[in-house]
Amino acid sequence: MVEVPVSLGSRSYRILVGAGSLAAVGPELRRLGPGRKVVVFTDDGVHERFGRTVLDSLGGAGFDTAVVLLPAGEAAKSLEVAREAWDRLLSAGCDRGSTALALGGGAVGDLTGFVAATYMRGMNLVQVPTTLLAQVDASSGGKTAIDHARAKNLIGAFHQPRLVVVDPCTLLTLPEREFRAGLAEVIKHGIVLDADYFGELEKVREDVLRRDLDVLERVVAGSCRLKASIVERDEQEAELRHVLNYGHTVGHALEAATRYERFVHGEAVALGIVAEARIAERLGLATRETTLRQVELLRDVGLPVHGLGAEPDAVAQAMTRDKKARDGRLPFVLAPSIGSFRLVYDVPGPVVLETLVELARTG
């Protein structure tokens, strides 16, 4: 089992990465000395596959458990679901010392995190992510959110988990499209934060795609470590943490402009990475070679690297509603070379638009 510490003073916690770690959730939580009650939030499919293991582990460690089944996918992230979740916590007699445990993908983690952040002004939260995306990104760092009818993730809070348990075995049953989408975040971490890690990904891409457990454990732990290093230095996204949004400024806008129907998140991020690599090139900040390495790795793992699926204007328009904007100014994360990044404010609008038009033409 690999242990990745996240050092945040009194809010520090560990990310445990290891095949079979699901069965260790109970004893690991017990070590933290929380209250007796644990409410597990999950969805039908995940519960069927992994619920028993987690509940047995919790029960064996002496916890009283209850299960709340959420709608699958993004539908979990609504105010109505949050309201019902608060009801359930209250009915279960939960207090601030009780624990909400998210077992599932990013949406389950986001909803559970938001509910835990706001129940009695904050109860214990444990993340047990079962998708690649959630394992390398959503489950650590403390971002929680639900959706607003007009904007995804508009309502949320920062609330760090007390523990994150990542079992790569859960990836073995993940649908192919979802697995590949998660790789976009893995690749993103390499591009902006660690050239060696990126080089390693280039080498093991085949092993990753056939889901070799040892390789997955190493890759996932590496991604968690890179993310933790950023979260530790900028917990609440004051500035540095924007680096984790590489590919997301265009990616989020692309998702919004296609009404979240055409792409899963990782696919939009892959196209966002390609767009932002080309923006860096246009601005003279990066070479063609740097763009090509990114495009090649994304393409080799089966992610989209051309086409846009939306009008360039609509994508540019959606960018103006980005949560990172301040009085209309939007920071772009750009990668001058593999393993480095720079925050650039005021990328000229025409540069963004020309890049989007070019990307659309290759579709």
Added chain:
Amino acid sequence: MVEVPVSLGSRSYRILVGAGSLAAVGPELRRLGPGRKVVVFTDDGVHERFGRTVLDSLGGAGFDTAVVLLPAGEAAKSLEVAREAWDRLLSAGCDRGSTALALGGGAVGDLTGFVAATYMRGMNLVQVPTTLLAQVDASSGGKTAIDHARAKNLIGAFHQPRLVVVDPCTLLTLPEREFRAGLAEVIKHGIVLDADYFGELEKVREDVLRRDLDVLERVVAGSCRLKASIVERDEQEAELRHVLNYGHTVGHALEAATRYERFVHGEAVALGIVAEARIAERLGLATRETTLRQVELLRDVGLPVHGLGAEPDAVAQAMTRDKKARDGRLPFVLAPSIGSFRLVYDVPGPVVLETLVELARTG
């Protein structure tokens, strides 16, 4: 103008206390360098009396302002109102650098704080409290909340304001009952935290009751300073901050048992203080003299000090749903002498019940 600093690292802020300080809100906020947009949350009555002054001050300092009128009183603290508030912030084009300003009493501050805490995972918050209760208690410290159908303040978050502006002139038009209720929190601060401050209150009680502005400024600033000293040492109510709940363990239960109809908050707290003083006496932790000084000052400022208005059993039952409970154990704050406190877990149930029965008999 008196400045009370609240030192919380990167979340530090100032509480400004001074007659006429409402007109300084704009320039004081400007010094913090936030975004251009400020949305003022208030209710009809407060807006009529103080809205113009605040909006002019903000406009004069170069801010774009909008006003959101909330239902008066506790009705503001609903999920429906929060939902509409998020909508309004989004429609106003607010981002994380924009500011939500609460102008009003505790309910306006709680709702606005919760909405600010959760809009895009946290936007700027300014508190401009216009009731005594909100000035000395609710506006600083970062507690925000809305109500759940089955429990007050169940849903909330910790979110510190960037600035608190307290203008004692707003107290001159406060209804008598509300003004006196606020004094319960003032007296509470003296009892558990500062014998000199309590002695001063005994001396100036008449000046306070006729709302002498100089005395009010000194008393309010003193209370803010005492509260800040606790919040600085225990921001998220891990343990020490429970001291601010003196009188509230019984007080909250009394409010719940009387369905929030019989007492305003400060009145329930006054009776709670009397009950908790007697519990300390029964446990041999405090003398009769210590109880009497508390009862006398509360009575002299017109707060209830006997009677219960509810069945003792019902009050004891309501205590079990306290947010401070951990796996059913509830910490009591007790005052061994004026100016000191002790956290006591496991006060025997019969001691609590006998005290409540005794208090009910004196009604």
